[in-house]
Amino acid sequence: xxxxxxxxxxxxxxxxxxxxxxxxxxxxxGVCDILIKDGLIEKVGKEIVSAGAQVVDLAGKxxxxxxxxxxxxxxxxxxxxxxxIASGTRSAAKGGFTSVCCMPNTLPVIDNSxxxxxxxxxxxxxxxxxxxxxxxxxxGEEGKELAEIGDLRDAGVVAVSDDGKSVPDANLMRRAMExxxxxxxxxxxxxxxxxxSKNGVMHEGYYSTVLGLAxxxxxxxxxxxxxxxxxxxxxxxxxxxxxxxxAGSVALIRDALAKGVKVSxxxxxxxxxxxxxxxxxxDANFKMNPPLRSDNDRQAIIEGLRDGTLGxxxxxxxxxxxxxxxxxxxxxxFGIVGLETAVGLAVAELVEKKVITVKDxxxxxxxxxxxxxxLAGRGQLGQGAAADxxxxxxxxxxxxxxxxxxxxxxxxxxxxxxxxxxxxxxxVGGDVVFKDGKIL
Amino acid sequence: MTTWTRKxxxxxxxxxxxxxxLILETAExxxxxxxxxxxxxxxxxxxxxxxxxxxxxxxxxxxxxISAKRLSADIINISSPTTSVxxxxxxxxxxRNLLSLKVDIVIIRHSDSGAPQLIADRFPxxxxxxxxxxxxxxxxxALLDLYTIKEKKGTVAGLNIAIxxxxxxxxxxxxxxxxxxxxxxxxxxxxxxxxIPADIDKTGVRVETNLSRGIKDxxxxxxxxxxxxxxxxxxxxSIREYARMYGLNGVRLKGAKKDVIxxxxxxxxxxxxxxxxxxxxxxxxxxxxxxxxxxxxMAVLFLVAGVxxxxxxxxxx
Numbered sequence: 001x002x003x004x005x006x007x008x009x010x011x012x013x014x015x016x017x018x019x020x021x022x023x024x025x026x027x028x029x030g031v032c033d034i035l036i037k038d039g040l041i042e043k044v045g046k047e048i049v050s051a052g053a054q055v056v057d058l059a060g061k062x063x064x065x066x067x068x069x070x071x072x073x074x075x076x077x078x079x080x081x082x083x084x085i086a087s088g089t090r091s092a093a094k095g096g097f098t099s100v101c102c103m104p105n106t107l108p109v110i111d112n113s114x115x116x117x118x119x120x121x122x123x124x125x126x127x128x129x130x131x132x133x134x135x136x137x138x139x140g141e142e143g144k145e146l147a148e149i150g151d152l153r154d155a156g157v158v159a160v161s162d163d164g165k166s167v168p169d170a171n172l173m174r175r176a177m178e179x180x181x182x183x184x185x186x187x188x189x190x191x192x193x194x195x196x197s198k199n200g201v202m203h204e205g206y207y208s209t210v211l212g213l214a215x216x217x218x219x220x221x222x223x224x225x226x227x228x229x230x231x232x233x234x235x236x237x238x239x240x241x242x243x244x245x246x247a248g249s250v251a252l253i254r255d256a257l258a259k260g261v262k263v264s265x266x267x268x269x270x271x272x273x274x275x276x277x278x279x280x281x282x283d284a285n286f287k288m289n290p291p292l293r294s295d296n297d298r299q300a301i302i303e304g305l306r307d308g309t310l311g312x313x314x315x316x317x318x319x320x321x322x323x324x325x326x327x328x329x330x331x332x333x334f335g336i337v338g339l340e341t342a343v344g345l346a347v348a349e350l351v352e353k354k355v356i357t358v359k360d361x362x363x364x365x366x367x368x369x370x371x372x373x374x375l376a377g378r379g380q381l382g383q384g385a386a387a388d389x390x391x392x393x394x395x396x397x398x399x400x401x402x403x404x405x406x407x408x409x410x411x412x413x414x415x416x417x418x419x420x421x422x423x424x425x426x427x428v429g430g431d432v433v434f435k436d437g438k439i440l
Numbered sequence: 441m442t443t444w445t446r447k448x449x450x451x452x453x454x455x456x457x458x459x460x461x462l463i464l465e466t467a468e469x470x471x472x473x474x475x476x477x478x479x480x481x482x483x484x485x486x487x488x489x490x491x492x493x494x495x496x497x498x499x500x501x502x503x504x505x506i507s508a509k510r511l512s513a514d515i516i517n518i519s520s521p522t523t524s525v526x527x528x529x530x531x532x533x534x535x536r537n538l539l540s541l542k543v544d545i546v547i548i549r550h551s552d553s554g555a556p557q558l559i560a561d562r563f564p565x566x567x568x569x570x571x572x573x574x575x576x577x578x579x580x581x582a583l584l585d586l587y588t589i590k591e592k593k594g595t596v597a598g599l600n601i602a603i604x605x606x607x608x609x610x611x612x613x614x615x616x617x618x619x620x621x622x623x624x625x626x627x628x629x630x631x632x633x634x635x636i637p638a639d640i641d642k643t644g645v646r647v648e649t650n651l652s653r654g655i656k657d658x659x660x661x662x663x664x665x666x667x668x669x670x671x672x673x674x675x676x677x678s679i680r681e682y683a684r685m686y687g688l689n690g691v692r693l694k695g696a697k698k699d700v701i702x703x704x705x706x707x708x709x710x711x712x713x714x715x716x717x718x719x720x721x722x723x724x725x726x727x728x729x730x731x732x733x734x735x736x737x738m739a740v741l742f743l744v745a746g747v748x749x750x751x752x753x754x755x756x757x
Contacts, residue, residue: 206639210453212553212576212611215638281561282554326532328552 013037014430015050019058019391022362023065025380029359034063036387039430043383056432058391061424064362065381066098066388068369069339071163071188071242071266071314074100074131077118078107083319083408085119086126088339091317091407093434095339096423098388099130100317101373104141105164111136111147113155120156128433129426130388132373134159134188137176143168146176153183158373161188163242166224168194174231181237186264186372188240189228191249192290196220201329203276203291211279213329216291222248229256232263240372241265243316245290247300254309264372266312269338269345271301274413284325284332286413288318306355311368313361315342319409337407341400341414343392347421351394358394366390391425398422406439444743448560448568451577452618460619464587466739467732473510474734483742484513490538493549493571494520499706499730500571500581504547507737513545513745535559539566545745547571553611567744575609581705582615584736586623588729589660592701597624602648602655604630604686605664605713608637608675612705613664617643630654631686634675651686655696662703663688663713679712689715693723701725 016034021044023029033048034041069092075083083091085102092100102119104110110119110133123131135152139145141162149160160180166189167173173189180187197220202208204215225241229252232239241253244267253265270288275295278286286292304310318335325332346365350356356364370379377386400417402410426434433440442458452460473481489508493501501517508515518538535546545567548556553574560568572578589596601620607613607629620627621644628646629636641647648654655661666682676682688702702714702723710716719726 204638206642209637209640210614210643212574212614282557323530326558327530328550328555328558330552 013042013050013053014427014432015048015053015055016063016389017055017057019061019063021063021381022358023381024359024363024367025065026382034381034389036427036430039387041381041383041385041387044381056425060393062358062392062394064390064392065366065379065385066426066428067096067343067365067390068099068101068373068375068378069097069315069317069342070101070312070369070373071268072100072102072317072339073105073319073335074102075106075319076122077115081408082321084126085122085131086128087406087408088317088319089123089128089131090439091337091339091405093128093426093428093439094406094423095341096343096390096392096426097129097339098390098426098428099132099375099378101132101134101158101369103161103163104134104136109136109141110134110157111139111141111152113151116152116155116157128439129428132158132375134161134163136160137162137167137180137187138172141165143172146172146179149180149185150183153185157185158375159186159188159240161190161242163188163190166190166192166194170227170231173228174235177231177235177237177239181235184374186238186240188242189224190242191221191224191228193220193223196223199330201287201291202279203293205276205294207276207279211282213279216289218246218248218293218297221246221290222252225249225252229253229261229263233259233261236262238262238264238372243268243271243290243314244301244304244310245271245293245297247297250300250304250309254304254307257309264312264368265310266314267301267305267310268314268316269342269349270336270413272298272305273345273349274298278413282329284327284329285336285411287329287332287334288316288336289334302350302355305350305364311364312372313342313346313364314369315339319407320411322410325411336411336413337405337409339407340405341412341419343423344398344400344419344421345414347392347394348419352420387427387430389425389427390423392421393424394421396420396422447744448556449579449740449744450556450560450568450570452579452582452615452622453577455618455622457622460586460622463583463736463739463743464590466743467583467587467735470738470742471732471735473738479510480512481510482512484508484511484745487513487544487745488542489513489515489545489547489741490543491515491517491547492538493518494555495549495551495572497549497572500549503730503733504571504737507734508741510734511738511741513741531555531558532562535563539563545569545741548573550574569740569744572611574611575614576611577615578611579615580733580737580740581612582619583740584729584733585616585662585703585705586619587732587736588703588725589701591728591732592725593659596620599625599659600628600657601625601660601662602628602630602658603662603664604651604654604688606635606666606670607631607640607664608635609667609670610664616662617645621645628654628658632676635670651692652695655692658696658700660701660703661688661696665705665707665709666713683712687711687713687715688718690717690721693718703729706730
């Protein structure tokens with residue numbers, strides 16, 4: 001059920017001293033102490049004293065409510081060779097995420113309560129961070145019949161999504177939104193008109209032309225974003241647009257927000273960092289869906305993050321085996337891993353470049369995901385909140401080394417890239433799960 | 441003079457004007473060999489070349505094979521139905537096995553854009569020659585086209601060249617665009633809007649959807665093969681309408697320059713993109729292209745093999 005902790009809570013009291021706490025929900029932005037007890041935030045304030053507590057000095061470091069990645073593929077059940085709940089949550093912990101929402105395109109698909117229960121049980125036993133599954137919108141993610149969303153909700157899904165695919169039938173999407181809305185579940189939509197994207201493998205533009213690779217036009221995303229915004233407006237159900245990649249989508253969502261449509265949207269670090277030009281070496285580690293877009297799109301994504309149209313940064317962590325990626329571009333699967341590089345990319349590309357403030361970063365990586373997924377007691381560190389805490393050294397520069405990943409997979413386009421902002425400690429439910437480079 | 445420093449020939453996009461000229465000049469020195477009674481020089485004696493074709497091809501494969509033999513290389517042909525590719529082995533594993541046999545040059549034809557580069561980047565000890573990959577590049581075709589243009593017109597610089605047809609799916613068009621523009625030609629691509637790829641104008645070409653306008657003032661008209669399977673994707677309504685709007689025939693040709701030359705990479709679809717009257721007519725250089733393919737491919741094999749001696753020096757040995 002939502003609220004389950006991944007691991008048994010240790011009874012030890014922890015006192016986090018002298019860290020710079022950024023907790024937008026409670027309006028805190030300054031140096032203070034945090035006392036954790038029984039897995040919850042006991043107290044936040046100046047110079048807290050607690051005799052029995054284990055003290056961690058965080059001078060010079062920033063303390064955030066635990067980051068939440070609302071778009072992760074854990075691959076279990078089904079593709080345990082690529083990732084498992086154990087390895088994926090270790091990867092999350094190292095990346096500073098205390099909770100992840102895992103997508104339902106596993107084998108079998110998370111379209112039934114048994115699979116949801118399996119994931120919660122496995123996460124409780126082997127998980128390092130909290131795992132909250134999304135259930136499928138349609139049976140088998142086949143886009144034909146509604147999944148038993150009521151059952152899924154009762155089993156504990158926090159959202160529904162056919163991620164990896166769109167729901168191609170507009171009427172079915174309408175019914176899904178009406179039905180899921182009844183339970184207050186947000187609908188996470190992978191927006192793609194496959195008739196337009198067809199056999200495309202990269203963004204349609206100058207580079208697809210030069211490389212002779214089939215293009216995925218920006219319109220394939222935008223026509224479906226437009227459709228789903230209209231359906232959200234009509235049904236009143238919360239639409240969350242996954243992995244926004246184009247300027248046109250940002251504009252559509254911005255207009256819908258201004259009209260009061262109940263919509264939220266995420267983008268991923270690669271969309272504000274890279275462009276389609278990166279495909280030039282024909283390296284499938286740059287192949288994902290939606291694809292890396294033009295620089296014009298990248299700048300619109302950055303603008304959307306700045307003005308809040310894109311309220312969430314999620315990774316779309318999609319592990320794949322090396323041998324699958326080391327193929328001709330059209331055979332290689334879509335997707336890249338992202339959990340362990342997200343914070344470093346967001347700090348380097350957004351905070352350092354003054355696109356957003358540290359506070360906005362916390363809003364996009366913790367506050368808003370908690371709000372959208374209805375994770376009560378998370379996304380903030382007020383008294384009584386879950387003791388999910390992320391500690392980051394914002395000034396630390398580091399270089400991505402994929403051989404050091406906790407993830408089972410290495411499919412990153414960022415290997416060797418210098419980033420800024422390193423996760424120093426991750427606390428989940430009062431339990432220190434990652435500290436100073438090591439999973440504990 | 442420029443020297444050749446590249447391990448591979450993957451495309452013309454990255455080649456400098458000097459490198460293009462070096463290949464064409466080297467080809468010039470090889471052309472005469474095919475006119476001798478004994479059509480062989482020892483330039484690549486002891487080298488092993490593999491013709492690795494993952495896609496059907498007769499003329500390119502044969503042209504490479506004859507070229508390699510005229511240079512005294514040992515060449516073997518492998519085409520995809522006879523390899524483990526269909527059994528599910530990955531491309532890289534197939535190549536790894538092949539390279540264990542100590543091969544010097546791999547000539548690769550593949551239906552996927554980028555496949556030759558995938559191999560070239562991972563195997564530092566073998567030279568890779570792209571014999572056509574997906575819709576990406578077909579560098580030796582464009583080189584033989586440039587050679588033919590130079591032979592007929594004396595130069596490429598300043599010529600007006602129209603490339604007509606399915607630009608979207610054509611690797612021949614892409615390689616020619618890079619080569620022709622780098623050597624100073626004014627290139628116009630002509631075809632229905634549905635077969636013109638995104639942002640092609642950024643390569644420095646002009647785009648024209650009307651054939652008569654597109655070939656006006658052209659010194660060279662380069663016709664591309666239209667493939668029946670494009671019909672299934674609704675890229676044009678019918679072969680009939682395509683032939684009517686974009687087929688080159690005697691009437692259309694009246695609007696062109698008096699000394700225009702007509703080119704085609706083959707195989708031609710008579711009555712579709714080109715009428716027999718034009719294909720077999722006085723302006724056509726289509727068969728000269730095929731002949732020149734030998735000299736150009738000999739030059740490319742010679743250069744990537746890293747043989748620094750000239751043909752003359754070799755013969756003096």
